[in-house]
Amino acid sequence: MTEHPPTAPASAVLYSEEYYRAVVDRFGYSTFDLRRFDFSLAGMGYGELNLRYLCHHRADRFIATAPQRRIVTTGFGMSGPPHMASASQIMKMVRLQQGGERCQIVLGDLDAYNGRARSYGYTRELVERFRTFATRLGFDAATGVLRDQTGCSEALTTMYLLGRYAEDADFDTAEEDNHAYYAARGLVDPTMTFRRRLSLALMAADFVSLGQTHDAVLVLLGIDEHKYVRFTQHVTERFDHHVPLRGDFLLSAIYTKINTGFNGHPKSSKSIPGSGITVETPTDEIRRLVKADRATDPALSPVYQLMYQMSYTSYRELLDIHQACAEGTQRWEKEKEHFIDFLAHVKELWP
Known part of the structure; x- marks a missing residue:
């Protein structure tokens, strides 16, 4: 029997091995398959991949795509200075980039502005600091993409176009497992409000925009965010001849384990003081x-x-x-x- 970590505050979902198995069991039987690694990626063998990551979703199909036709992407909400788990995600992108993969990092200023109700000026300030931080950690913005959301009109247009194919139920089922935990602490709206829907829709549009110029897109996320990929897949599956967007690209993912938070919190979070080690x-x-x-x-x-x-x-x-x-x-x-x-x-x- 796996020993449980210290008890977290009420309503928190602990990211234990039992949680991981429940996610795999719940979604693994369908097209949303979550698998362990049995292949190499960016110079990392399957043993190292299985240590540093939890699982993948169609990443084997991603590496079968021509390198010039595929791209890896991840993003960070500009809700506060990064904790070390966020730094680790940047480091993973650097490793993938150095291993020959084309990579993109999205700095989610509009995501935090709507999803976490941060002031616009604050999110813009964080964008510039995150941009410098990522390059100091080794990300090469000359060979990869390091952008914010405000300056990408293509993604904003894509968000509006895909909105025609999104249904209310898609947003409701995309709630993060620890949403109630954050809402109880006043960190996020308690319901799927319009501004939170905008935040989620723009994240999906960030993925779909890449699919217009690439045959395969690999999203790097924590396992607690797997529903965002599922949301995007459901919406693009409904594309028809009315939308000037391509929906037949491969959307795949590699998921990281969630770092256990310090002081009894379920995860390290920029929004929860004392839950992790931050850059400050x-x-x-x-x-x-x-x-x-x-x-x-x-x-x-x-x-x-x-x-x-x-x-x-x-x-x-x-x-x-x-x-x-x-x-x-x-x-x-x-x-x-x-x-x-x-x-x-x-x-x-x-x-």
């Missing part, structure tokens, strides 16, 4: 949080989870650290000290 967390507090991790099961250790999510060290080293964590050896304590320095360095890259 004082170094002394980073040290306290890392040293306080006493989990002997690496699957429940927020520190080990960050280690394999981030570009901290090699796959082989991560396997050795996994054993050290499980055994509670001195090597694990020393590794945590090294990781504190690593996180402090990442923090310094935030402008």
Whole structure:
């Protein structure tokens, strides 16, 4: 029996192994298949992929597409300074880019403006800081795409065009599993309001826009966001001859595990103070949080989870650290000290 992490506040969905299995069991029987990796991608073997990611959806079909006709995309809501789990997603995009994949990062200023009701000026300020942060972490904007939503009229037009094919039920079933948790804390509207629908529709349009010029689109998201891909697939399946959009491109995904939050929270979140280590967390507090991790099961250790999510060290080293964590050896304590320095360095890259 898998040991559960510390009890989270009421209504939180814990992203445990049981949660992952429930998602796979619920959706794996249909066309929304979630599978473990048995192939290589961007120079990473299946062993490393299965450590750093949870599963994939049609990524095997993505890699069968000609490299010049495919693209990887991800995005970040500009709701607040990034936590280290967000930094890890940027690092994953850098790794994919360095492995030969064409990549896009979308900075969701309009997403946060509507979905999280942030002020427009605040989201625009975060766009510029995120842009600098991503490039400092190694993302090459010359060979890839690093853009905001405000400046992309193509995606905004696509959003309006696909709106004709979206149904009310599509939005209702796309609620994130922890929506009630966020709503209870005043972090998001409690219902699927019009502004939240706009936020979700624009995210789908970001995917569909890429499908107009590429045969295959691979979305990099956390497993808690898998419903966004499903939403987009349902809408594009209804395209007919009336819409000047192509719907027959491959929409695939690779999903990451969700980092367990510190202080009993279900995940690291920019919107929940104390749930994770952010780029603005004082170094002394980073040290306290890392040293306080006493989990002997690496699957429940927020520190080990960050280690394999981030570009901290090699796959082989991560396997050795996994054993050290499980055994509670001195090597694990020393590794945590090294990781504190690593996180402090990442923090310094935030402008």
